Structures are given as structure tokens and as C-alpha cells.
Amino acid sequence: MVRKLVFTLVVLLFSASGSYLGRYLAELDLLPLTDTMKFGVIGLGALIGLVLGILLTPWLIRFSIWLTALLEQMLSKTPVQDLVMGSVGLIIGLIIANLLGSVFSFMGFPGEIIWIAITLLLGYLGMTISVKKREEIMSFFSNIPRLGGSKEKAAMEAKHAEMQKILDTSVIIDGRIADLSASGFIEGTLVVPGFVLEELRHIADSSDLLKRNRGRRGLDILNELRKDSTVKVVIYDNNKGIDDALEVDTKLVKLAQKLGAKIMTNDFNLNKVAELHGVKVLNINELANAVKPIVLPGEEMVVQVVKEGKESGQGVAYLDDGTMIVVDGGKLYMHQTITVLVTSVLQTAAGRMIFAKFKTDRRGDTKQQVHNYEEVKMLG
Numbered sequence: 001m002v003r004k005l006v007f008t009l010v011v012l013l014f015s016a017s018g019s020y021l022g023r024y025l026a027e028l029d030l031l032p033l034t035d036t037m038k039f040g041v042i043g044l045g046a047l048i049g050l051v052l053g054i055l056l057t058p059w060l061i062r063f064s065i066w067l068t069a070l071l072e073q074m075l076s077k078t079p080v081q082d083l084v085m086g087s088v089g090l091i092i093g094l095i096i097a098n099l100l101g102s103v104f105s106f107m108g109f110p111g112e113i114i115w116i117a118i119t120l121l122l123g124y125l126g127m128t129i130s131v132k133k134r135e136e137i138m139s140f141f142s143n144i145p146r147l148g149g150s151k152e153k154a155a156m157e158a159k160h161a162e163m164q165k166i167l168d169t170s171v172i173i174d175g176r177i178a179d180l181s182a183s184g185f186i187e188g189t190l191v192v193p194g195f196v197l198e199e200l201r202h203i204a205d206s207s208d209l210l211k212r213n214r215g216r217r218g219l220d221i222l223n224e225l226r227k228d229s230t231v232k233v234v235i236y237d238n239n240k241g242i243d244d245a246l247e248v249d250t251k252l253v254k255l256a257q258k259l260g261a262k263i264m265t266n267d268f269n270l271n272k273v274a275e276l277h278g279v280k281v282l283n284i285n286e287l288a289n290a291v292k293p294i295v296l297p298g299e300e301m302v303v304q305v306v307k308e309g310k311e312s313g314q315g316v317a318y319l320d321d322g323t324m325i326v327v328d329g330g331k332l333y334m335h336q337t338i339t340v341l342v343t344s345v346l347q348t349a350a351g352r353m354i355f356a357k358f359k360t361d362r363r364g365d366t367k368q369q370v371h372n373y374e375e376v377k378m379l380g
Contacts, residue, residue, distance in 0.1 A: 011053035013053070014050065018046050020045075021045050021049075022041045022044055082134065085130040089131070091126075092126050094122070096126075097119035100118055101119075104118075164188055164262070165189070166193065166256050166259070167196065167264050168248075168270060169199050171284055172200065172222060174284060176284055177225070178224050178225055182228060188231075188232075190264075192234070193239070201215070249267070253277050253279055256274065256279045257277065262281065263281050264282045268285075296342065297345065303340055303356075305336060308334070309326050309327075313330075315331045315334065316330070323352050327356050327358075328356070328358075329358060339358075340357060342354055343355050
């Protein structure tokens with residue numbers, strides 16, 4: 001219904017335009033025309049416009065739909081900050097061009113052509129310059145007390161900076177950041193510095209197969225993050241005030257100090273360096289250890305012994321999250337599912353380690369309740 005209405009309106013517009021053009025030609029007095037002939041010229045123009053409208057309108061509608069979809073796709077990928085600054089720059093450019101229009105008005109038709117060209121040029125320049133210089137423009141206005149120097153705005157900017165998290169190369173290659181983002185536990189903006197992206201590109205172009213695969217995995221993770229609608233990812237290329245000759249870890253610390261942001265990493269050395277400089281660090285490994293289930297001495301667990309331990313007679317089992325369980329005397333029950341009693345829990349930098357022993361029955365002996373896979377399935 002809407003498509004038919006648009007088609008009708010466009011065809012009528014073509015017909016009206018043809019009628020107006022015919023009237024204009026009839027009033028030029030190029031040929032001696034009677035009133036009847038003038039009406040005929042106007043009618044002929046309206047008819048030609050009607051035919052052209054019928055022929056061209058379907059193409060125009062399809063082109064308009066395609067152009068609208070393309071613009072919608074482009075705008076949906078553009079950050080809101082860029083859209084706002086681009087719109088402001090475009091408006092300013094058009095205002096300046098409109099003021100210059102009176103200067104070229106005395107030149108007649110050539111002046112109008114020049115004015116149109118200047119309008120397009122100033123509009124484009126205003127939009128592009130505002131987007132490229134958005135950070136400097138916002139910084140300039142924020143330093144003016146009446147426009148943005150209030151305590152409330154300062155608090156908002158501090159909160160915004162606090163929500164920013166700078167990603168280093170190791171945490172991108174690690175890949176777990178994508179799962180954390182998809183789970184909704186990460187808030188704010190993930191900032192990927194340009195030098196980190198350049199380091200990923202060099203790793204992806206390495207002649208070493210392992211490094212090349214790691215670099216490409218990191219680039220794939222970044223693309224996955226940018227497509228995720230739950231978190232905003234920004235490529236930060238403004239390295240003003242940061243020496244390019246510095247190492248990547250030092251650049252990350254200085255950038256975090258500049259933005260007042262946190263660093264997200266799983267690099268132990270970067271973690272220590274950042275803490276020395278007073279920069280907050282979010283360590284993925286520490287998060288992984290923190291969310292593992294808490295096990296207390298005296299609890300019972302059903303585990304499967306999968307290999308021998310380092311000490312004589314020990315067996316090793318694993319929980320679903322990868323936590324290692326060292327079972328005293330577990331070597332005798334390799335590849336069997338047994339019930340153990342937790343004796344102690346050791347927290348190390350590499351993770352959590354659980355020590356256990358066989359559970360004794362009510363009679364006090366050390367007979368173990370050993371279950372093979374078939375028995376466990378029957379009980380489950």
C-alpha cells in the first residue's frame with residue numbers, strides 16, 4: 001500500500017514538473033503561439049512527465065531503498081560520538097556556506113554554481129574535521145568553566161574513564177575476553193591501542209607458524225568483539241605524548257595514565273609494572289581463579305584418577321574447570337572413579353591445587369568406594 005502511494009506521488013510529481021516546464025517554454029515567446037497552442041504545449045509537457053514518471057519511478061524507488069539500507073548499515077556501525085560531532089561540523093559548514101551565498105549572488109547563474117560547489121565543500125570539510133578532531137574539540141570545551149568545567153561533568157568524565165578498559169596483546173590472543181564480553185559481565189568501553197593492533201599484525205605476519213596462528217586468532221577475536229552488541233570496542237590511534245620508541249608494555253601504562261583507564265591483561269610482568277605506576281589492572285587469570293568453586297577441607301568429592309602424581313603412590317585427577325586434585329594413594333586406582341576426602345587446598349600463582357585422600361567407611365577401615373564408569377552412569 002505504501003509503495004503504491006509513493007509510486008503515485010512520484011508520478012504526479014513528474015507530471016507536474018513536465019507541465020511546469022511546458023508552461024515555461026510556452027511563455028518564452030520563441031515561436032508565435034496562440035493560447036490554444038500554449039495549452040497544448042503545457043499538456044504535452046505534463047504527458048511527457050507522466051510517461052517518464054511511470055518508466056523511471058520503479059527504478060528510483062529501488063535505488064532509494066538500496067541507498068537507505070546502505071546508509072542505515074553505515075550509520076549503525078558508526079559510534080554515536082562520531083555521528084554527533086559529524087552532524088555539528090556539517091551544520092557549521094552549511095551555515096558558513098549560506099553566509100557566503102550573498103557574496104556570489106551578484107554573479108548570477110555562475111555565482112549560484114560556485115555557491116553550490118562551496119556549500120558541498122564546506123559541508124564535507126566541516127563533517128570530516130569534526131570527526132577527526134572530536135577529542136581535541138571536546139577537550140577544549142571541557143576546559144571552559146561555563147561550558148563544561150562543572151564538578152558534575154568532571155565526575156561524569158572520571159566515571160567514563162573508569163569504565164574504559166585498555167586491552168593488551170596477550171589478553172586479546174588469549175580469547176577468553178570474547179566469552180566474558182558475551183556473558184555481559186564486562187561494562188564500559190574496550191580500548192584497543194593502535195600500537196597493540198600493529199603488534200598483532202606483525203605477529204600474524206610472522207614466519208613462525210605458531211606465532212602466525214596466535215596473531216590471526218587475536219585479530220579474529222577483535223572482529224568478534226566489534227560485532228558483539230553488548231560491549232563497545234574502540235581503536236585508539238591518538239598516541240600524542242607517548243614516545244613511539246618505548247616498549248609496548250610501557251606505552252600501555254602511559255596510555256592508561258593519560259586516559260585514567262584500567263588495563264586488562266593476563267601478563268604477570270605487565271601486572272606488576274602497572275601496579276608500580278598506580279594503574280589499576282584487571283587480570284583475566286586472577287578472575288578465572290576467583291570464580292572457581294570453593295572447596296573446604298573435609299568435603300567429599302567424586303573424581304576420576306587420570307595419571308600418576310610426582311610423589312610415590314599419588315594419583316592426579318581434575319575438576320571440570322581444570323583444577324588439579326592430588327590424591328594420596330591414588331596410583332592404585334588409575335582410570336577409575338573414586339570418592340575422596342579433601343584434606344587441604346593450596347592457592348598458588350598458577351591456580352588452585354587440592355589435596356585429598358581416600359574416604360574411610362563407617363567401620364574405620366580404608367576400604368575405598370571405587371566405581372567404574374558403568375556404575376556411575378547407573379547411579380546418575
